[in-house]
Amino acid sequence: MLANIEANPEKYEAYETSAVLKNGTRVWISWTNKALFGEDGRFTEILTVGTDVTEKKQVELEKQMMRQQLLHSQKMEAIGRLAGGIAHDFNNLLTTMRGFCDLALLEMQLDDTLRRYIEEIRKASVKASDLTRQLLVFSRKQPMELRSVNLNTEIENLLKMLERLIGEDVTMEVELDSNLWMIRADPGGLSQIIMNLAVNSRDEMTDGGTIITRTSNVEFGDKCQPGAPERKELRYVCLEFSDDGPGIDPGIVDKIFDPFFTTKGAEEGTGLGLLVVYGIVKEHGGWIDVESEAGKGTTFFIYFPARKT
Numbered sequence: 532m533l534a535n536i537e538a539n540p541e542k543y544e545a546y547e548t549s550a551v552l553k554n555g556t557r558v559w560i561s562w563t564n565k566a567l568f569g570e571d572g573r574f575t576e577i578l579t580v581g582t583d584v585t586e587k588k589q590v591e592l593e594k595q596m597m598r599q600q601l602l603h604s605q606k607m608e609a610i611g612r613l614a615g616g617i618a619h620d621f622n623n624l625l626t627t628m629r630g631f632c633d634l635a636l637l638e639m640q641l642d643d644t645l646r647r648y649i650e651e652i653r654k655a656s657v658k659a660s661d662l663t664r665q666l667l668v669f670s671r672k673q674p675m676e677l678r679s680v681n682l683n684t685e686i687e688n689l690l691k692m693l694e695r696l697i698g699e700d701v702t703m704e705v706e707l708d709s710n711l712w713m714i715r716a717d718p719g720g721l722s723q724i725i726m727n728l729a730v731n732s733r734d735e736m737t738d739g740g741t742i743i744t745r746t747s748n749v750e751f752g753d754k755c756q757p758g759a760p761e762r763k764e765l766r767y768v769c770l771e772f773s774d775d776g777p778g779i780d781p782g783i784v785d786k787i788f789d790p791f792f793t794t795k796g797a798e799e800g801t802g803l804g805l806l807v808v809y810g811i812v813k814e815h816g817g818w819i820d821v822e823s824e825a826g827k828g829t830t831f832f833i834y835f836p837a838r839k840t
């Protein structure tokens with residue numbers, strides 16, 4: 532170290548280190564060093580001053596996190612606008628394609644091979660329509676119709692359909708807080724959120740498993756918290772959606788909300804499900820968190836602002 536300083540004094544003039552105190556708190560120290568040289572020009576001693584810059588560092592880290600989040604939401608917004616424009620025109624074209632397929636299929640003297648080809652074209656255009664519909668939901672031009680809603684009731688109304696959707700091998704459990712606060716929400720949007728999450732869980736749990744849907748009231752002590760700069764209110768209703776599937780690989784967990792990010796084959800996934808969920812949650816003034824552990828399962832936490840009474 533001393534030899535290094537002697538060789539390269541400027542490099543060691545100022546640097547920062549972090550350390551963990553006995554009580555577990557992390558502190559940041561900014562060091563300023565001055566190498567002192569004797570008359571013979573040889574390095575004799577070093578003057579060191581350490582300043583505790585923990586608070587400054589924390590503010591910096593928070594700022595950095597908020598910048599990242601802002602960038603992320605701007606990206607999402609731009610994609611949404613673009614996708615909305617394209618999806619609308621596409622849907623019209625696809626309707627035309629399907630219409631002409633139907634007309635062609637009405638022709639009596641069509642030979643079997645040709646009929647099969649046209650049916651395939653028709654099937655593909657129906658699939659493409661489903662895809663554009665997802666895009667349209669994400670980029671919804673009109674604002675959602677938010678009204679006073681009890682999340683428990685919405686979940687209960689969806690249960691039958693969900694059970695059919697996820698199949699027999701996956702068990703659906705609910706734990707609903709009976710004193711749940713009301714929220715302002717669009718019931719169609721809520722069912723889309725829950726359906727997309729349920730389909731994802733089902734896709735991962737090929738050998739069966741359990742999905743648990745929980746609701747609870749959450750009251751925060753203050754309005755600002757690093758990691759959730761979206762949080763503007765104190766009272767939120769939390770929708771927790773967890774499965775005991777294989778979990779999400781830590782290396783990709785940052786990407787799961789990205790448009791077209793999928794680990795499924797081209798036939799099975801388009802990578803839009805969670806993007807749509809993200810968009811709807813945003814429109815409700817909420818946010819979404821995910822926790823996942825390999826082999827244990829995945830939990831999504833969605834926070835909706837509670838309705839003010």
Ligand SMILES: Nc1ncnc2c1ncn2[C@@H]1O[C@H](COP(=O)(O)OP(=O)(O)OP(=O)(O)O)[C@@H](O)[C@H]1O
Nearest residue numbers: 731732735778787793794800801802803804805829
């Ligand atoms: N419950 C889950 N367990 C494990 N991995 C998940 C879970 N939910 C999502 N993922 C991962 O996140 C990826 C993105 O999910 P998303 O719903 O956005 O797209 P997709 O399901 O692949 O396609 P789409 O929903 O458009 O049909 C999935 O491909 C999967 O790798």
Ligand SMILES: [Mg+2]
Nearest residue numbers: 727731804805
């Ligand atoms: Mg999906």
